Amino acid sequence: MEYIFEYEFEVRDYECDIQGIVNNANYQHYMEHARHRFIQNFGLDFAELTKENIILVVTKAELQYKKSLKSNDKFVCRMNIGKQGIRYIFYEDIYRLPDNELCTKGRFEIVSLIDGKLGLSEKLEKSLPFMKMV
Amino acid sequence: MEYIFEYEFEVRDYECDIQGIVNNANYQHYMEHARHRFIQNFGLDFAELTKENIILVVTKAELQYKKSLKSNDKFVCRMNIGKQGIRYIFYEDIYRLPDNELCTKGRFEIVSLIDGKLGLSEKLEKSLPFMKMV
Amino acid sequence: MEYIFEYEFEVRDYECDIQGIVNNANYQHYMEHARHRFIQNFGLDFAELTKENIILVVTKAELQYKKSLKSNDKFVCRMNIGKQGIRYIFYEDIYRLPDNELCTKGRFEIVSLIDGKLGLSEKLEKSLPFMKMV
Amino acid sequence: MEYIFEYEFEVRDYECDIQGIVNNANYQHYMEHARHRFIQNFGLDFAELTKENIILVVTKAELQYKKSLKSNDKFVCRMNIGKQGIRYIFYEDIYRLPDNELCTKGRFEIVSLIDGKLGLSEKLEKSLPFMKMV
Numbered sequence: 001m002e003y004i005f006e007y008e009f010e011v012r013d014y015e016c017d018i019q020g021i022v023n024n025a026n027y028q029h030y031m032e033h034a035r036h037r038f039i040q041n042f043g044l045d046f047a048e049l050t051k052e053n054i055i056l057v058v059t060k061a062e063l064q065y066k067k068s069l070k071s072n073d074k075f076v077c078r079m080n081i082g083k084q085g086i087r088y089i090f091y092e093d094i095y096r097l098p099d100n101e102l103c104t105k106g107r108f109e110i111v112s113l114i115d116g117k118l119g120l121s122e123k124l125e126k127s128l129p130f131m132k133m134v
Numbered sequence: 135m136e137y138i139f140e141y142e143f144e145v146r147d148y149e150c151d152i153q154g155i156v157n158n159a160n161y162q163h164y165m166e167h168a169r170h171r172f173i174q175n176f177g178l179d180f181a182e183l184t185k186e187n188i189i190l191v192v193t194k195a196e197l198q199y200k201k202s203l204k205s206n207d208k209f210v211c212r213m214n215i216g217k218q219g220i221r222y223i224f225y226e227d228i229y230r231l232p233d234n235e236l237c238t239k240g241r242f243e244i245v246s247l248i249d250g251k252l253g254l255s256e257k258l259e260k261s262l263p264f265m266k267m268v
Numbered sequence: 269m270e271y272i273f274e275y276e277f278e279v280r281d282y283e284c285d286i287q288g289i290v291n292n293a294n295y296q297h298y299m300e301h302a303r304h305r306f307i308q309n310f311g312l313d314f315a316e317l318t319k320e321n322i323i324l325v326v327t328k329a330e331l332q333y334k335k336s337l338k339s340n341d342k343f344v345c346r347m348n349i350g351k352q353g354i355r356y357i358f359y360e361d362i363y364r365l366p367d368n369e370l371c372t373k374g375r376f377e378i379v380s381l382i383d384g385k386l387g388l389s390e391k392l393e394k395s396l397p398f399m400k401m402v
Numbered sequence: 403m404e405y406i407f408e409y410e411f412e413v414r415d416y417e418c419d420i421q422g423i424v425n426n427a428n429y430q431h432y433m434e435h436a437r438h439r440f441i442q443n444f445g446l447d448f449a450e451l452t453k454e455n456i457i458l459v460v461t462k463a464e465l466q467y468k469k470s471l472k473s474n475d476k477f478v479c480r481m482n483i484g485k486q487g488i489r490y491i492f493y494e495d496i497y498r499l500p501d502n503e504l505c506t507k508g509r510f511e512i513v514s515l516i517d518g519k520l521g522l523s524e525k526l527e528k529s530l531p532f533m534k535m536v
Contacts, residue, residue: 032158059198063194
């Protein structure tokens with residue numbers, strides 16, 4: 001998969017649980033933060049979107065856990081975005097650094113509510129570089 | 135879907151984010167806690183499993199978000215468990231109470247590592263009432 | 269110390285960190301949730317307070333950690349409330365159940381902003397049973 | 403106060419709660435992570451300390467909340483360390499960047515357990531540059 005954006009993180013100890021590895025749910029937190037930075041990178045601002053009554057909602061989240069991150073690890077979330085009908089699909093894969101080991105694959109379906117109704121936002125259509133979906 | 139176990143929760147305000155609804159990742163936390171209570175309900179104890187070198191690992195998590203939970207909501211996580219080869223499949227659906235509105239559907243694939251190797255644990259096989267998988 | 273309200277909890281595994289005990293910051297989460305239930309117990313509703321432009325803000329938090337809570341523990345947060353000038357002081361002590369071992373003592377200073385200005389709210393004054401402060 | 407170490411962070415949206423500001427307990431998470439980086443900066447390694455049976459325990463946490471951090475804010479945690487008898491005192495103050503507005507002051511009392519008993523560790527004594535306590 002080709003990536004068009006990436007964001008780096010480091011593990012914080014409090015994100016690790018009893019087994020000394022990052023808790024499963026925390027990867028969803030990492031990926032949410034990466035999505036927010038992704039959106040900003042393409043000139044969109046959430047505060048502005050909200051004022052214009054454009055709300056982005058996650059309807060589905062799929063995460064595949066391959067290898068665990070642990071205390072002191074650094075990693076990067078590499079991303080791309082596609083579109084299926086009125087759904088935006090975010091691909092977010094987490095690789096450990098510096099060895100680039102794939103740790104977690106994420107796929108998120110997101111819809112936009114314009115004035116409370118499902119629909120495509122012109123602003124998003126213009127700003128985000130959707131890849132062709134197979 | 136038929137459920138064989140359920141566990142009740144209430145929303146805590148700190149679990150809600152900027153929009154005043156429970157953050158997406160927090161549903162994974164609820165479902166993890168429900169899985170731990172589920173296991174205990176069928177007589178398994180994690181400390182004991184760990185001592186016997188049986189480690190349960192989540193390899194895949196899928197969550198479908200239908201309706202948001204918010205501050206002051208009470209809810210229940212209803213569950214069933216299946217098996218596909220060496221994978222255990224946990225179905226965990228969250229319903230708001232008391233109106234029983236379906237909020238989130240969860241599906242988790244879990245494998246067991248016996249002495250570090252993927253395999254089926256006799257203890258788990260005997261204790262957990264797997265439903266027939268279609 | 270005399271307590272006028274209490275709220276019960278159980279530990280969730282994801283709240284525990286690398287040492288298998290509840291992470292320090294999580295006690296602040298428990299105590300925040302207990303404060304919200306305390307307020308409701310005395311007839312106050314946050315949504316209503318916010319609409320009337322009465323905002324409660326924590327200005328100081330002090331926690332003393334005596335004994336750690338761990339996986340499977342149940343506990344209770346016992347509370348009382350005092351007043352010092354324009355500050356409300358919440359006392360929140362966490363005891364493990366059923367043995368009543370004192371785990372954590374908490375003291376929180378809270379002020380109310382009425383229309384953006386520090387002040388005492390008549391509503392809070394009437395509803396909350398402040399103990400005499402020494 | 404003089405600082406001898408600092409660590410930078412940025413706010414993640416999931417750390418913000420219903421009011422759109424970082425949840426109170428999350429500052430304790432930030433400060434815990436900063437303490438871990440602080441220790442590493444002076445050549446101490448937790449894994450190694452744990453193997454040598456030296457466990458650091460927080461006995462008291464005090465946080466003063468001056469100004470809230472919000473979504474998109476960057477900040478720095480500036481630190482110093484003192485000693486009172488067998489207690490290590492960590493001072494951790496969070497300043498928003500780039501305007502250097504003081505947001506939160508933290509003070510943490512920490513003791514070390516050597517082989518389960520309270521005591522001072524030679525390793526810590528040699529490695530950490532304690533300031534004179536008034």
